[in-house]
Amino acid sequence: MIFNLLYKELRLAAHPNLYIFTLLGVLVIVPAYPYGMVFLFGCLAPYLTFMYGRETNDIYYTALLPVQKRDTVKAKCLLMVLAQMTQLLISLPFAVLRVHVLPNGNPAGIEANLAYYGFGLMIYAIFNVILLTQFFKTAYKVDKAFLLAIIPASIAVIIMEVLVHFPGFKWLDSVAPDMMLRQLPILAVGIIVYSIGMITAYRVSVKRFEQVDL
Template sequence: MFNLLIKELRLAAHPNLYIFTFLGVLVIVPAYPYGMVFLFGCLGPYITFMYGRETQDIYYTALLPVKKSDVVKAKMLLVVLAQMTQLAISLPFAFLRVGVLPQGNPAGIEANVAFYGFGLIIYAVFNWIFLTTFFKTAYKVGKAFLSAIIPATLLVLAMEVVVHFPRFTWLDSIEPADLLRQLPLLLFGMVVYAAAMYSAYKISVKRFEAVDL
C-alpha cells in the first residue's frame, strides 16, 4: 500500500495539487474569506483526478498486481494526505495572525478552532459525494466534482455568514473561553470526516468493483 501511495504522489498527483495544498498559508491574509482555503482543498483533488483520467491512470493502476480496493484506497489516501497537509500548513500562520492582525478578520470567520471544525465537515461532504460518484464509472470526473462542490460551497458560505449573527459571534472569537467553547465543533468535525471517509471507501470499493475497465 505504501508503494502505491508513493506512485500516486510521484505519478498521479497533478502539480496543482501541491500548489493548492500550500494555500493553507492564506489564513495570514488580512480581510480574506478563509473558507476559500477549503475550496482550494477540494479543487486540488479534482484537478488530479481529471489529470488521471486524461493519462488513464486508473486503468494503468488496475493493471498492476493490486486489488481494485487498493486502487480506491490509494486515491483516497492521496486526497486525505493533501487536505490534512493543507490544514497542518495553515496552523502556524493561524497562530501568527493573532499577533500580527489582532483586529480579527472583517471578511468572515477567524482562523480559530471553529474554523477547522467547519473545514473538516466541508471536506467530509465534498469527499463523500465526489469519491462515491466518481467511482461509479472511474471516468466522469466533471459530474462528480459538480455534484460535490455545490454543497461544499454552500457550507463555506454558511460558515462565513453565520459568524455575523449576534447569537453566533463566539464562533468568530479567539478568546480562550470561546476557543474552549468551540472545541466540540472541532471534535464533531473530526468524527464526521473520519466517518465520511470510511463510508466513502466502502461505497467506492463496491461501485468500482462493478466497473469494467
C-alpha cells in the same frame, strides 16, 4: 503494497497543482480574506488530480498492476486525506501568527480558530464523500462528480462565513481562550464527521468500483 501505490499517486498521478493548492493553507495570514476559500482550494486540488488521471489513463494503468481494485480506491482516498491534512497543518502556524500580527479579527468572515477547523473538516467530508462515491461509479466521469460535490461544499462554506456575522454566533468568530474552549465540540464533531465520511466513502467507492468493467 498500499504505500507503494500511494507513492505512485504522489509521483505519477498527482497533478502539480495538488502541491500548490496544498500550500495555500498560508492564506489564513491574509487580512480581510474569506478563509473558507482555503477549504475550496483543498477540494479543487483532488479534482484536478482526478481529471489529470482521467486524461493520462491512470485508473486503467493502475488496474494493470498486480493490485486489487480496493487498493486503487484506498490509494486515492489516502492521497486526498494526505493533501487536505497537510494543507491544514501548514495553515496552523499562520493562524497562530495572525492572532498576534492582526489582532483586530477578520472582517470578511470567520477567524481561523477551532470552529473554523471543525467546520473545514465537515466541508472536506461533504466534498470527499460525494466526489469519491460518484467518481467510482464509472472511474471516468470526474466532472459530473465534481459538480455534485462542490455545490454543497460551497454552500457549507458560505453558511460558515455568513453565520459569524449574526449576533448570536459571534462566539464562533473569536480567538479568546474561553470562546475557543466553547468551540472545541465543533472541532471534535468535525474530526468525527471527517473520519466517518472517509471510511464511508471508501467502502461505497470500493463496492461501486468493483462493478466497473475497465
